[in-house]
Amino acid sequence: MNNLVTDGKILFSREESSAEETELFRYTHPITNDYTVHWKEKLGTGISGPVRPCVHKASKTRYALKCLPDIPKSHTEVNLHMKCSNHPNIVKVFDVYTNDVQFPGEEQAKSRVLMVLEFMEGGELFDRISKESGFTEKKAARFLKQIALAVHRCHHLNVAHRDLKPENLLLRDNSEEAEVKLTDFGFAKVDDGNLQTPHFTPYYVAPQVLEAQRHKAKQKKGIIQTNKPYTYDKSCDMWSVGVILYIMLCGYPPFYSETPSRTITNEMRRKIRSGHYQFPEEDWSFISEDAKDVVKRLLHVDPSCRMDINELLTHTWLNDAPDTVLHSPAVFIDKDGMEDVKLAHSQHLTEMRVPDTTVTLKPLTNTNNPIFRKRKLRQNSIEETKGSCEPLTKVKDNNVKVKPLRDIIAYCILPPKVDDHEKTLNNLVISAIQSVGLTDQFSKVLKQWQWDGAQFKTKVEKSKFAHELGQIVKDMTRLHSHV
């Protein structure tokens, strides 16, 4: 990023911004000077903790506040969200603060990035659909078009979102014409098809990267007659749009396991890899061929053959869908079933994400992994209390308890360069057990890789582990809804 840092503000240089000139600021003075934050309320919860309501003191306008740790991953999230933000189908970022914040239970204040977001009063898209009477293909196409426009905005700026899922599609308000907007750029990444990254290390190469290289070689030899760069991450977004559309049309996902489970099964993984899904006659016979055509072209198993965002936006169905009434709202009413659908989609997204080869893995001493940072801070007795936000010290925050679980998740998603990965992971798990205790859910997850109380006896699948811990975090913070 070509950021110019001046007086605590971050200005995006013109070449990094979109067509219009964008000037974005990051404040360092306390957010509480400008906003009243309702720390005890929450609008929703994700891996990074609760999203809370706040009110701009001068205008009395309501916003949503997302609180992130001040680490490079969060900076990427903020930067890419801001970059894509100026669009009717993307949740707007209004202000960003970097404040030292101390939550109750924490030994000291920590630097945090606070994102003030447009308040999405209408909640999540699928919750809305479940309440619709007379939900038609036409309405589904209207929603899909808005999702597609959001994706187009991102892809046009060479940003792949990589976390397109129902929870990240929110409605502006509860009106009939409310727009759908995309949020959560926590996994977004620049994807311009250029894979010649200087930090390329063979040990971290995902199969998809090798696939992309093969694609490039074939292009060079003229075996593939296209000059389109192979943008794997963007094509994953298109796959997600396909899954979301399939669910909107019939109420259940295209890939599901015969044996219901909270985790993605090998059977489901096989089905996804082979592109094996069906349009069961009883639910799909009345759905238009055009709608099925969009699904088929989005769920094409070969990412390089999948429809891209421009092709989707010009598809007939998006602009001329029939008034056929769909049965999906009735299926959405089963909340537990819906949670399983979301979890399976989310897990598959984790598996599809190509590890970021442009990130230089830092030595342990420099790492920003929260747990190592905490230790380092303790060693150096660095005082971080300056400028901490007053109200937080009064909030009873159960998120502190799950913090070690979030540390493991961060470690699994982007492992730093350490000498002994197994030992590091074992230590993180021990800290988490000390903090949250061995709950049934946590024990079950650990058992899969034969945790013996001190170490794992088999190799841990990091992405799967991270996802399962993510579910525990969500469940635990959901149980404590007053946080």
Ligand SMILES: Nc1ncnc2c1ncn2[C@@H]1O[C@H](COP(=O)(O)OP(=O)(O)OP(=O)(O)O)[C@@H](O)[C@H]1O
């Ligand atoms: N601008 C907003 N207005 C209203 N509610 C919001 C807003 N942003 C987020 N939420 C609620 O908070 C939830 C979590 O937000 P978000 O997805 O940004 O957090 P996250 O920690 O990145 O989540 P994830 O676990 O999906 O990565 C959303 O699913 C939604 O219910």
